Amino acid sequence: MPNATLTIGEVASHAGVSVSAIRFYERRGLLPVPEREGGWRRYTPATVERLAVIETAKRAGFSLDEVGVLLAATDEGAPAHEQLRTLASRKLPEIEALIERAEAMRQWLLVARQCDCDELDVCALFDRG
Amino acid sequence: MPNATLTIGEVASHAGVSVSAIRFYERRGLLPVPEREGGWRRYTPATVERLAVIETAKRAGFSLDEVGVLLAATDEGAPAHEQLRTLASRKLPEIEALIERAEAMRQWLLVARQCDCDELDVCALFDRG
DNA sequence: GTGGGACCTGAACCTGAGTTGAGGTCAAGA
DNA sequence: TCTTGACCTCAACTCAGGTTCAGGTCCCAC
Numbered sequence: 001m002p003n004a005t006l007t008i009g010e011v012a013s014h015a016g017v018s019v020s021a022i023r024f025y026e027r028r029g030l031l032p033v034p035e036r037e038g039g040w041r042r043y044t045p046a047t048v049e050r051l052a053v054i055e056t057a058k059r060a061g062f063s064l065d066e067v068g069v070l071l072a073a074t075d076e077g078a079p080a081h082e083q084l085r086t087l088a089s090r091k092l093p094e095i096e097a098l099i100e101r102a103e104a105m106r107q108w109l110l111v112a113r114q115c116d117c118d119e120l121d122v123c124a125l126f127d128r129g
Numbered sequence: 130m131p132n133a134t135l136t137i138g139e140v141a142s143h144a145g146v147s148v149s150a151i152r153f154y155e156r157r158g159l160l161p162v163p164e165r166e167g168g169w170r171r172y173t174p175a176t177v178e179r180l181a182v183i184e185t186a187k188r189a190g191f192s193l194d195e196v197g198v199l200l201a202a203t204d205e206g207a208p209a210h211e212q213l214r215t216l217a218s219r220k221l222p223e224i225e226a227l228i229e230r231a232e233a234m235r236q237w238l239l240v241a242r243q244c245d246c247d248e249l250d251v252c253a254l255f256d257r258g
Numbered sequence: 259g260t261g262g263g264a265c266c267t268g269a270a271c272c273t274g275a276g277t278t279g280a281g282g283t284c285a286a287g288a
Numbered sequence: 289t290c291t292t293g294a295c296c297t298c299a300a301c302t303c304a305g306g307t308t309c310a311g312g313t314c315c316c317a318c
Contacts, residue, residue, distance in 0.1 A: 115209070115214060168296060
C-alpha cells in the first residue's frame with residue numbers, strides 16, 4: 001500500500017463537505033478528476049487541503065467561479081499571491097458595500113422595533129420610495 | 130374624472146420598480162388586485178406608497194414572504210407596529226450575524242491583499258478546514 | 259451467497275425574486 | 289385607418305450552489 005487513499009465519503013467527512021458537493025466541484029473543475037479503483041474515486045489527502053482552500057475562499061465571499069480562477073492560476077505554476085491579491089482587491093469593495101448596507105438595515109430594524117404606528121403607509125420609517 | 134388613476138407603467142416609474150415586478154407582487158399577494166379599464170390595470174397613488182413600503186422592507190432584509198405577513202396583518206386592521214416589532218426583533222439577529230460574517234471576510238481580504246505565498250495549500254490564510 | 263452500506267451516473271429538482279418570450283389586445287395620435 | 293407603444297396572459301427561463309432521485313454497481317462481513 002503506497003499512499004493511503006481516501007474514498008469520497010472519507011474526504012467529505014474530513015473536509016466537512018457533503019459528498020454531492022465534492023462531485024459538484026469536480027464537475028465545475030475546482031477539483032481534479034481523481035484516480036479510480038473499481039469505479040470508485042480514490043483521493044489523496046491533498047484533496048482535503050484543497051477543499052479547505054475552497055471553503056475558506058467561499059467564506060471570504062468568493063463565488064465558485066472566482067475560486068476556480070484562483071486555483072487554476074496556481075495550478076499553472078503562477079505564484080498564488082498574484083491571483084489572490086487581485087481577487088482580494090476586487091472583492092474588498094463588494095464586501096465593504098455589503099457591510100454598509102447591512103449596517104443601515106440594522107439601524108432601521110432597531111428603530112422599527114420601537115415603532116408605534118398604526119399604518120405603514122404613513123410611518124416615517126417607510127418614507128421615500 | 131373622479132380620482133386620477135395610474136397605469137402600471139406610471140406606477141412603475143413613480144415607484145422605481147419594474148412593471149414585471151409589480152405583476153409579480155400582485156401574484157404573490159403583496160399588492161391587491163386592481164380595478165381594470167378595458168383590460169388594463171388602473172392604480173391609485175396609494176399603490177405607489179405601498180410599493181415604497183415593500184421596497185423599504187426589502188432593503189431592511191425582509192423576504193417577500195415576510196413583507197406579505199407585515200402587509201396582511203395591517204390590512205386586517207391590526208396596528209402596524211405589532212407585526213413590525215415582531216418581525217424586526219426576529220430579523221435583527223440575522224442581520225447582526227451577517228454583519229459579523231462580513232466583517233470577518235473583510236479582515237481576511239485585507240490580509241489576503243498582502244499575501245506572498247507561492248502555494249495556497251500551505252498558506253496560513255487557508256488553514257483549518 | 260447474501261445483505262447492506264457506500265459508491266456510481268445522469269437528470270431533475272430546489273430556493274428567491276423576478277425576467278423574458280410568444281402571441282394577442284388596447285388606446286391614441288397622424 | 290393605420291401605426292406604434294403600452295398593455296395583457298401564461299409558461300418558461302435565469303442565477304448559484306448545490307441536493308435528490310432512480311436505477312445500477314461494488315466491497316465487506318456474516
